[in-house]
Structures are given as C-alpha cells and as structure tokens.
Amino acid sequence: MAVIGCGLVAAGPARGFTLEAREPGRSEAARALPELARLEEPGAAVLVLRGEVPAAKAAELVRLVRAAAQDARRRFLPPAPAGLQPVDVCLLADTARYRAFLDALLGPGHGENDLGLFNPYRRVVAANLDMPPGHLRHEIVHALVADALGPLPAWLDEGLASLYNEARPVEGGLELGRTYRLDQLRAAREAGTLPDLAELARSTGRSVYGARSRAFYSLGRFLLLHLDSRGELRAFLAALRAAPATEAGQREVLARFVDWPVFLAWEGGLPEQRERASPREALPVR
Ligand SMILES: [Zn+2]
Numbered sequence: 001m002a003v004i005g006c007g008l009v010a011a012g013p014a015r016g017f018t019l020e021a022r023e024p025g026r027s028e029a030a031r032a033l034p035e036l037a038r039l040e041e042p043g044a045a046v047l048v049l050r051g052e053v054p055a056a057k058a059a060e061l062v063r064l065v066r067a068a069a070q071d072a073r074r075r076f077l078p079p080a081p082a083g084l085q086p087v088d089v090c091l092l093a094d095t096a097r098y099r100a101f102l103d104a105l106l107g108p109g110h111g112e113n114d115l116g117l118f119n120p121y122r123r124v125v126a127a128n129l130d131m132p133p134g135h136l137r138h139e140i141v142h143a144l145v146a147d148a149l150g151p152l153p154a155w156l157d158e159g160l161a162s163l164y165n166e167a168r169p170v171e172g173g174l175e176l177g178r179t180y181r182l183d184q185l186r187a188a189r190e191a192g193t194l195p196d197l198a199e200l201a202r203s204t205g206r207s208v209y210g211a212r213s214r215a216f217y218s219l220g221r222f223l224l225l226h227l228d229s230r231g232e233l234r235a236f237l238a239a240l241r242a243a244p245a246t247e248a249g250q251r252e253v254l255a256r257f258v259d260w261p262v263f264l265a266w267e268g269g270l271p272e273q274r275e276r277a278s279p280r281e282a283l284p285v286r
Contacts, residue, residue, distance in 0.1 A: 027122040029104035030088035037062045038086075043079030044069065045123075045147055047140070051091030053129065061091055061127075061136070068137040068164050071174040072144055076160070076233045080147035087143045089125045091136075098128035118142035134165035134180070149237065153250065154208035155200055156240070159220025163228070176225060178270050181218035185267065188215035195219055197260060201251035226263050 033050035036058045040046050047069065049062060092098040095114050102112055105124060116135040118125050125143050127136040138161040145152065145160050152160075166177030188194040193215050195203065200219065208216040227233045236257045243249035 027088060027105055027124050029101060030090050030122070030124050032104075033088075033090055033101075036091070039066055039069065041069065041073070043073065043148075044077075044144060045080060045084035046086040047089050047143075048086045049089045049091065051093070052097075053091050053093055057129075058091070061133075064133055064136060065089060065140055067169055067174055068140050068167070069144060071167070072141050072160075072164070074173055075228065076237055077144055077148045078238075080144070084147055085123050087123045087125060087147075089127070089140065089143075091127050091129060093129050095128055095130045098126065098130070101126060118146070120146050132165075134167065137164035137167060138162060140164075149241070153203065154205040155203050155216050155220045156224075158208060158217050159224045162217055162221040163224055165221075176228070178225060179273060181214070181221050182267075182270060182272065184214040185218035185222055188212070188218065189264075197254045197258060198251060201254055202247045222267055223258060223263065226266055227257060229266075232257060 030050060034052065036049045036051060036053070038046055038048050039062070047065060049058070049065065051058070053061070090101060092101050098114060102110060102117070105119065105122060105126065106112065114128050115131055116125070116127050116139045118139045120143075123143075125136075125139045127139065141161045141164050142157065145157060151157075162181065163176050164174075166180035167174040168177070169175075185194070193212055195207075195212075195215060199207075200216075200223075203216060208220075224233060227236050236253070239253045239256065240250065243253050
C-alpha cells in the first residue's frame with residue numbers, strides 16, 4: 001500500500017531518513033541495472049538513472065526527469081537537506097520486466113500496480129515504460145517531495161505528484177496540464193462525493209487510497225493547480241510546514257489559502273479538453 005507504494009503516509013520515515021541509513025548498501029535489484037546517467041543538482045539528492053533501454057530513449061528520459069525535477073524546484077520545492085543517499089531511478093522497458101523488478105525489489109505478493117512507484121525505504125523510483133511518461137514524472141516528484149518536504153498528508157503528497165502526470169515542455173520550464181483527472185473531479189462533484197476542505201484536513205492514507213481515491217486525487221491536484229495559478233503554491237506549502245501537524249492546523253491553513261466558492265468557480269470554467277492532447281497522456285488511470 002502507501003508505504004511501499006508511490007505515496008508516503010504520515011507514519012513514514014522522518015525527513016531525509018530512511019532505513020538505508022541503518023542498513024548497508026542500497027537496493028541490490030536496482031544496482032543490478034546498468035547506470036545510464038546521474039543527475040546532480042544543488043539542493044537535491046543525486047538521481048541515478050538505470051535500466052536497459054536504447055541510448056536515444058535513455059536520453060529522452062533523462063531530459064524528462066531533469067525537466068520535472070527542475071520545474072518542481074522552480075515552482076514549489078525548498079532545498080533538501082545535504083548528505084542524502086542517491087535515488088535510483090529504474091527504467092523498465094515493459095510491463096513484464098517491471099513486474100519482475102518489483103518482485104526482486106519488494107518480494108512477491110507486494111500488491112503494487114503496474115503504473116510506477118517510489119519506495120522511500122529503498123530510495124528507488126521504478127518506471128514501467130509501457131505506461132505514459134507522466135507516471136515517471138509523478139514518481140520522481142514523490143521522491144523529491146519526500147526529501148525536501150518530509151512526510152506529507154496523503155492527499156497533498158498525491159496532489160503534488162499528480163500535478164506532473166500531465167505536463168509539457170515550454171520556454172523556461174513545464175506547463176502543467178489542466179485536464180488530467182478533471183473528469184474525475186467533476187464526476188465527484190456531480191455525485192456529491194467531493195471532499196470539502198474540512199474532510200481534506202482530516203483525511204488519512206486510508207481515505208485517500210480507499211474507495212474514493214479518484215475524488216481525493218483529483219481534488220488534491222486541482223486545488224494545488226489553483227494555488228499555483230495564483231502564485232501561492234510555495235507560500236501555501238511553507239504555511240503548512242509552519243502550522244501544527246494536526247487536523248486543526250491543516251484546516252486553518254487550507255481555509256486561509258483556499259476560498260472554496262472561488263475554487264469551484266475556477267474549476268467550473270476550465271475547458272474539458274486541452275488542445276493537441278496526446279493520446280498516450282490521455283489514457284485513463286486506475
Ligand atoms: Zn503517487
């Protein structure tokens with residue numbers, strides 16, 4: 001589930017600390033894969049890209065990972081603590097190889113899906129290259145967020161990572177798309193199952209990864225897109241970090257930054273289809 005999956009939960013490891021600090025070496029399964037590139041940037045752990053993929057594809061994925069990491073730092077991420085272990089970013093060419101890798105990494109019966117994962121204990125991102133590239137960006141952002149912001153509430157962790165499921169390169173960074181999961185947000189609104197700010201503040205991993213996961217994921221993504229569109233995303237995250245790590249603390253910060261009727265009106269005005277949507281990026285998830 002969440003701890004070994006792409007999401008962190010509140011009970012996860014403390015900021016910048018993983019079990020690896022007490023265990024020799026990193027994941028053998030990861031390090032058995034050939035190294036393709038190392039991305040080193042100030043204020044972040046080294047990302048070691050690994051896998052058996054053709055050179056042209058590897059170069060494309062290096063660009064994709066670098067663009068996501070740079071954009072997240074430019075947009076909202078504070079610097080991570082110094083001295084972190086590298087993150088192994090393992091690129092698996094297809095679903096069969098991805099599943100075999102996860103079995104080696106986590107042991108059989110792990111229950112993970114085929115979309116991709118970040119494992120904070122092993123400091124491994126795994127990407128299934130049969131899936132749309134947005135999933136790799138999503139998992140990279142989970143890894144960067146875990147290092148720079150520490151364990152976050154599940155809705156926020158998934159919201160930040162989901163910003164990057166739909167993105168395209170533009171001058172100076174990435175443009176985050178505004179259609180990914182919009183249909184799920186609107187379906188939840190229509191069905192009356194969309195959480196409000198109070199429910200978001202008291203939500204746990206159990207709620208976010210439970211039966212209403214689409215409502216929580218989509219609301220998280222679009223609330224954060226809304227804050228980003230107002231230039232308030234970084235300040236919102238800083239306020240959350242400064243607030244007590246309680247339901248009341250979250251509720252106060254959410255109420256301070258989000259005017260619920262204004263958010264709903266903004267969302268209601270978004271067009272359903274972005275221009276020139278890529279069919280692969282438009283694939284439904286879950
Ligand atoms: Zn995730």
